[in-house]
Amino acid sequence: MKIGVIGTGSVGxxxxxxxxxxxxxxxxxTRDPAATTARTEPDxxxxxxxxxxxxxxxxxxxxxxxxxxxxxEIVLNATGGSGSLPALTAAGADNLRGKVLIDISNPLDFSxxxxxSLWVKDTDSLGEQIQRALPEVRVVKSLNTMAATLMxxxxxxxxxxxxxxxxxxxxxxxxxVTTLLESLGHTDVIDLGDITTARGSEMLLPIWVRLMSAxxxxxxxxxxxx
Amino acid sequence: MKIGVIGTGSVGxxxxxxxxxxxxxxxxxTRDPAATTARTEPDxxxxxxxxxxxxxxxxxxxxxxxxxxxxxEIVLNATGGSGSLPALTAAGADNLRGKVLIDISNPLDFSxxxxxSLWVKDTDSLGEQIQRALPEVRVVKSLNTMAATLMxxxxxxxxxxxxxxxxxxxxxxxxxVTTLLESLGHTDVIDLGDITTARGSEMLLPIWVRLMSAxxxxxxxxxxxx
Numbered sequence: 350m351k352i353g354v355i356g357t358g359s360v361g362x363x364x365x366x367x368x369x370x371x372x373x374x375x376x377x378x379t380r381d382p383a384a385t386t387a388r389t390e391p392d393x394x395x396x397x398x399x400x401x402x403x404x405x406x407x408x409x410x411x412x413x414x415x416x417x418x419x420x421x422e423i424v425l426n427a428t429g430g431s432g433s434l435p436a437l438t439a440a441g442a443d444n445l446r447g448k449v450l451i452d453i454s455n456p457l458d459f460s461x462x463x464x465x466s467l468w469v470k471d472t473d474s475l476g477e478q479i480q481r482a483l484p485e486v487r488v489v490k491s492l493n494t495m496a497a498t499l500m501x502x503x504x505x506x507x508x509x510x511x512x513x514x515x516x517x518x519x520x521x522x523x524x525x526v527t528t529l530l531e532s533l534g535h536t537d538v539i540d541l542g543d544i545t546t547a548r549g550s551e552m553l554l555p556i557w558v559r560l561m562s563a564x565x566x567x568x569x570x571x572x573x574x575x
Numbered sequence: 576m577k578i579g580v581i582g583t584g585s586v587g588x589x590x591x592x593x594x595x596x597x598x599x600x601x602x603x604x605t606r607d608p609a610a611t612t613a614r615t616e617p618d619x620x621x622x623x624x625x626x627x628x629x630x631x632x633x634x635x636x637x638x639x640x641x642x643x644x645x646x647x648e649i650v651l652n653a654t655g656g657s658g659s660l661p662a663l664t665a666a667g668a669d670n671l672r673g674k675v676l677i678d679i680s681n682p683l684d685f686s687x688x689x690x691x692s693l694w695v696k697d698t699d700s701l702g703e704q705i706q707r708a709l710p711e712v713r714v715v716k717s718l719n720t721m722a723a724t725l726m727x728x729x730x731x732x733x734x735x736x737x738x739x740x741x742x743x744x745x746x747x748x749x750x751x752v753t754t755l756l757e758s759l760g761h762t763d764v765i766d767l768g769d770i771t772t773a774r775g776s777e778m779l780l781p782i783w784v785r786l787m788s789a790x791x792x793x794x795x796x797x798x799x800x801x
Contacts, residue, residue: 570801
């Protein structure tokens, strides 16, 4: 399947590599591919320069936001939350129309340091903001409640015995995403309901960041035991 | 041990019954015991009248908020979130001074219907409000992330293989609460940190209420897989 990934940070890279490994045709989008390629310093999160990563993943194509959106039958929003609406606007509503957009972002505000707060919550969510900005895109909020490495390869922790959520207004889109998630190794995909239920999964982040501190690792997951 | 329970709703009753069953001396506090006893209609949540429940649990004493607080070596705040600060104020700072207060409440606002939103969140929490209002009480936020029946008897679901959180400023108080939780059957007690981490556990409620809808039952639990 052709997949577009919006964003070249750790989530975008980890998902792109895994999807390419599974045989998908993956194009990663960035604002300015030449500038992204030219960088020689680690990014703000300590990830190596994109070019270093790309040399190890030549099967992934680097392109503009627009080109990545146009390429994808499914598109992943793997930008940091504050960059999501600008990046998706740059990707273009025409290039995304009718497509499934898996929104992995979280509205984390680090302006006051760690732990971050959420700049939208409870009575709205970033998933809903994206759906409102792009009404003809079929937004499915998912994967935003775990570390990137577990999004892409959940079986590395407890054999995959933990949960992932989907929220969205389009049942077919959620079914498509569920199939993709299962192909990655997710075994318990829980449909929370329409896109307003993204408020629930985004509001998991405040305990997620505190659990990361308490446990000393980001490699943990929520399992809904029932 | 002598335990005071503030609140006669389903959380208060379920915890009181279980703690009495385990051999503790339990006094449940209400604003007006005579009025609570006189009620013959189910409460707003559909629970049977208190007198009906009390007839089946004669080992639990009904008293005022003040008397229950005075009785307890450990005190549980089992009131609904909006009633917590008034009830604890009525219980009296003098009666609670130096004691461990297990705060089970959540700041749920049902004024706009279901699902509720939170009336305090993210940059503050109800647990912190209670700690600020009662600075000489050792507040430990816990048990607020699950159905009452699972708080009291966690082993009824998956043999107890799921998680409960504690947040508080006093390490000894958290150790006391952890021992009590383990006596109830909780097997995975996670110390999130100081009382500000109650923001994390309280902000689990938005996904909890949506999971209850999606799963069709309140009998589920969060397990932190790691």
